[in-house]
Amino acid sequence: MFTEIKSTRIYEQVIDQIKEMVVTGKLRKGDKLPSERELTSKLGVSRSSIREAIRVLEVIGIVSCKQGDGNFIRTDFENILFEPLSIMFLLNKSSEREIFELRRVIEVETAGLAAKNITIKQLQEIRLILDDMEKTEDEDLKIKLDKKFHYKIAKASNNFLIVTVLNTISELIDSFIKDARAKILETRKEKNIIETHHEEIYDGLVNRDSKKCSEAMRKHMKMISECFIEE
Amino acid sequence: MFTEIKSTRIYEQVIDQIKEMVVTGKLRKGDKLPSERELTSKLGVSRSSIREAIRVLEVIGIVSCKQGDGNFIRTDFENILFEPLSIMFLLNKSSEREIFELRRVIEVETAGLAAKNITIKQLQEIRLILDDMEKTEDEDLKIKLDKKFHYKIAKASNNFLIVTVLNTISELIDSFIKDARAKILETRKEKNIIETHHEEIYDGLVNRDSKKCSEAMRKHMKMISECFIEE
Numbered sequence: 001m002f003t004e005i006k007s008t009r010i011y012e013q014v015i016d017q018i019k020e021m022v023v024t025g026k027l028r029k030g031d032k033l034p035s036e037r038e039l040t041s042k043l044g045v046s047r048s049s050i051r052e053a054i055r056v057l058e059v060i061g062i063v064s065c066k067q068g069d070g071n072f073i074r075t076d077f078e079n080i081l082f083e084p085l086s087i088m089f090l091l092n093k094s095s096e097r098e099i100f101e102l103r104r105v106i107e108v109e110t111a112g113l114a115a116k117n118i119t120i121k122q123l124q125e126i127r128l129i130l131d132d133m134e135k136t137e138d139e140d141l142k143i144k145l146d147k148k149f150h151y152k153i154a155k156a157s158n159n160f161l162i163v164t165v166l167n168t169i170s171e172l173i174d175s176f177i178k179d180a181r182a183k184i185l186e187t188r189k190e191k192n193i194i195e196t197h198h199e200e201i202y203d204g205l206v207n208r209d210s211k212k213c214s215e216a217m218r219k220h221m222k223m224i225s226e227c228f229i230e231e
Numbered sequence: 232m233f234t235e236i237k238s239t240r241i242y243e244q245v246i247d248q249i250k251e252m253v254v255t256g257k258l259r260k261g262d263k264l265p266s267e268r269e270l271t272s273k274l275g276v277s278r279s280s281i282r283e284a285i286r287v288l289e290v291i292g293i294v295s296c297k298q299g300d301g302n303f304i305r306t307d308f309e310n311i312l313f314e315p316l317s318i319m320f321l322l323n324k325s326s327e328r329e330i331f332e333l334r335r336v337i338e339v340e341t342a343g344l345a346a347k348n349i350t351i352k353q354l355q356e357i358r359l360i361l362d363d364m365e366k367t368e369d370e371d372l373k374i375k376l377d378k379k380f381h382y383k384i385a386k387a388s389n390n391f392l393i394v395t396v397l398n399t400i401s402e403l404i405d406s407f408i409k410d411a412r413a414k415i416l417e418t419r420k421e422k423n424i425i426e427t428h429h430e431e432i433y434d435g436l437v438n439r440d441s442k443k444c445s446e447a448m449r450k451h452m453k454m455i456s457e458c459f460i461e462e
Contacts, residue, residue: 012290052282053286056291101388106337109337
């Protein structure tokens with residue numbers, strides 16, 4: 001199961017061995033890692049190297065450390081890209097434009113994929129979200145539902161990777177552009193435009209028309225990005 | 232500059248303080264971090280917590296550790312997403328389909344952005360790549376040039392974030408689907424199809440026609456994905 005390690009970059013090799021266990025199926029999602037003490041003696045490295053490796057896996061979002069209970073392979077990875085992306089943004093001083101553009105680039109084609117793959121149940125869920133949005137006057141709730149609408153479409157693409165990347169971008173937009181929502185609300189004067197766009201996207205989904213759905217999403221994103229970028 | 236830390240999740244707080252220094256501009260790309268000894272005394276935490284934090288930043292790709300010279304904030308972040316994404320793929324047993332689909336989703340719209348933003352110099356570089364591809368019979372070189380073609384288009388989008396994400400996906404495709412190239416070569420019997428597609432994309436770029444360029448890329452990606460997925 002383990003091989004003894006003799007080298008300088010020890011923590012990296014510990015990570016590699018843990019990865020190896022994942023590749024070979026010896027560790028699966030939700031599994032408990034051997035204790036730090038056990039890993040120390042099995043791998044023949046210092047306890048601090050083991051701890052470094054585990055910390056890295058924790059921050060990356062692979063391992064969760066439950067106090068008093070040990071270290072586990074996570075079962076969800078939704079936030080796995082957040083930490084590295086957020087630090088990268090800070091260091092690169094990435095602009096709002098770049099973050100939003102990536103979202104736009106992904107969402108347009110994802111809408112097309114969703115039109116192909118969406119299930120009846122997912123269509124019904126999206127219909128309900130749109131109905132709820134129309135019923136409420138509460139702006140905070142509307143925004144929550146709006147996010148849910150986009151999230152459900154990503155889910156309908158049936159590609160976990162796309163869902164993860166889009167989620168990360170949304171969170172980044174929320175945390176880096178703190179006034180994004182206010183901006184959009186300020187600029188979005190003709191509220192019907194949003195509703196019309198959403199219905200067009202929904203039509204594309206219902207008719208399983210990838211092209212129409214992508215085009216509707218493109219129009220929607222263009223409108224949003226005009227609120228964002230040009231103000 | 233620093234605040235003393237008193238808590239349980241110490242290494243996380245060390246990371247937060249380093250991030251804070253980035254946010255406030257006290258640390259920039261290429262800067263040397265204070266020595267481990269200095270950080271230990273300034274932050275009032277153990278040396279091993281400092282080392283854990285630095286290891287995490289290293290693996291994430293934020294810090295590079297030069298033996299005997301200290302720790303530096305990296306100047307490039309091209310590989311920043313590789314480690315977390317690759318482990319995530321392993322754990323999720325993400326399929327080739329998912330990885331390739333994400334690439335496809337991003338490249339189609341990115342081609343449209345590139346048509347808008349490409350510079351004369353970038354157009355010339357891409358022309359040269361296509362000419363070189365036509366001249367050579369060496370399949371390995373052709374593949375190298377093909378990758379360069381796609382990379383240059385991503386660059387022309389003028390969005391660093393898109394370049395980074397696409398690069399990561401390409402590397403993942405290379406390392407997880409080791410026989411991808413062979414597969415494509417095997418299936419791509421009509422070699423002219425590839426060349427025709429590339430020229431269509433190039434036409435879209437030259438004419439700064441986003442729609443045409445996206446459509447040409449969509450067609451190209453569809454062809455590639457058919458080699459991939461259906462074999």
